[in-house]
Amino acid sequence: MRKQLRAAIFDMDGLMVDTERVARMGWKHAFRQFGIDLTDEEYLQFLGISTADVSAMITERFGGRVRFEDVYAVRQQHTHQFYEENGVPLKPGIVELLSFLESAGVERVVATSSTEEMARFRLQKAGLLEWFSFISSSDRVLRGKPAPDVYLTAIDWCGLQADECVALEDSEVGVRAAHAAGLRVIWVPDLAVPSEEAVGLAVHVAADLFDALQWIESWMAPTQQIGQTDPQVS
Structure with a gap:
C-alpha cells in the first residue's frame, strides 16, 4: 500500500x-596555481561526495605534487568571491x-x-x-x-x-x-x-x-x- x-x-x-559549474571553475583555478591541469573527468569524480572524501581522493591522486589543504583553500577563496559578487x-x-x-x-x-x-x-x-x-x-x-x-x-x-x-x-x-x-x-x-x-x-x-x-x-x-x-x- x-x-x-x-x-x-x-x-x-x-x-x-x-553550483557545480562554479565549483569546477574553482577547482581548475586552484589546481592551476600549483601547476596542475585538472581534467573534467577528474573533477566529475568529486561530484556528490564529502570534503573528507575529496581530500582522500586528491591526496591519493596528487599527493606528491600538492597538499589538499593548500589547493582547497585557493578553491574556497575563489568560489566564495564568485558567490559574494554574483550570488548563488x-x-x-x-x-x-x-x-x-x-x-x-x-x-x-x-x-x-x-x-x-x-x-x-x-x-x-x-x-x-x-x-x-x-x-x-x-x-x-x-x-x-x-x-x-x-x-x-x-x-x-x-x-x-x-x-x-x-x-x-x-x-x-x-x-x-x-x-x-x-x-x-x-x-x-x-x-x-x-x-x-x-x-x-x-x-x-x-x-x-x-x-x-x-x-x-x-x-x-x-x-x-x-x-x-x-x-x-x-
Missing part, C-alpha cells in the same frame, strides 16, 4: 543551486517545486555532502534557506555519500518512514545514497551522464525540476487511490 508523501529530501549542489544561481524550477510542496503540506529538508555552514551560506545567498526546516549535512554523520547516513539522519529528524518520503538528487553517488536509505529517488542529472546501471535505482530520471514537479504532482494526485501503482518509472 502506497503511503502519503509527507517529506521531500533535497540534495543541494547541482540540484537546487547551479538557482536551477530552473526549484522555486516552483518548493512552492508546490509547501502548499501541499509536505516537509522539506536538505541532505547534502557540504558542511552545514557551507549549505546555509549557499542557500541563504540563493534565497532558499527559509524553505527548509532541517539540513542533514556531511559534518553530522560519520560516512558521506554514497553511504546513506545523511538521508537516514534526515528521515529520522522528520520522524517518518522512508516510504513516506521522496529524495531528489543530481549525482550518481547521491542516488546510491538515497536508494540505500530505502527512499524513492528522482534523479535530475546535472554535469554527469547517468550510468545505465544506476538509472535503475531511480523511480524517475527527470529532464529538469519542472519534470520532477510533474512526477510528484502525478504521484500525489487525489484521483490516484491508495494501492494503485506509482507513476511509471522511467
Whole structure:
C-alpha cells in the first residue's frame, strides 16, 4: 500500500543551486596555481561526495605534487568571491517545486555532502534557506555519500518512514545514497551522464525540476487511490 508523501529530501549542489559549474571553475583555478591541469573527468569524480572524501581522493591522486589543504583553500577563496559578487544561481524550477510542496503540506529538508555552514551560506545567498526546516549535512554523520547516513539522519529528524518520503538528487553517488536509505529517488542529472546501471535505482530520471514537479504532482494526485501503482518509472 502506497503511503502519503509527507517529506521531500533535497540534495543541494547541482540540484537546487547551479553550483557545480562554479565549483569546477574553482577547482581548475586552484589546481592551476600549483601547476596542475585538472581534467573534467577528474573533477566529475568529486561530484556528490564529502570534503573528507575529496581530500582522500586528491591526496591519493596528487599527493606528491600538492597538499589538499593548500589547493582547497585557493578553491574556497575563489568560489566564495564568485558567490559574494554574483550570488548563488538557482536551477530552473526549484522555486516552483518548493512552492508546490509547501502548499501541499509536505516537509522539506536538505541532505547534502557540504558542511552545514557551507549549505546555509549557499542557500541563504540563493534565497532558499527559509524553505527548509532541517539540513542533514556531511559534518553530522560519520560516512558521506554514497553511504546513506545523511538521508537516514534526515528521515529520522522528520520522524517518518522512508516510504513516506521522496529524495531528489543530481549525482550518481547521491542516488546510491538515497536508494540505500530505502527512499524513492528522482534523479535530475546535472554535469554527469547517468550510468545505465544506476538509472535503475531511480523511480524517475527527470529532464529538469519542472519534470520532477510533474512526477510528484502525478504521484500525489487525489484521483490516484491508495494501492494503485506509482507513476511509471522511467
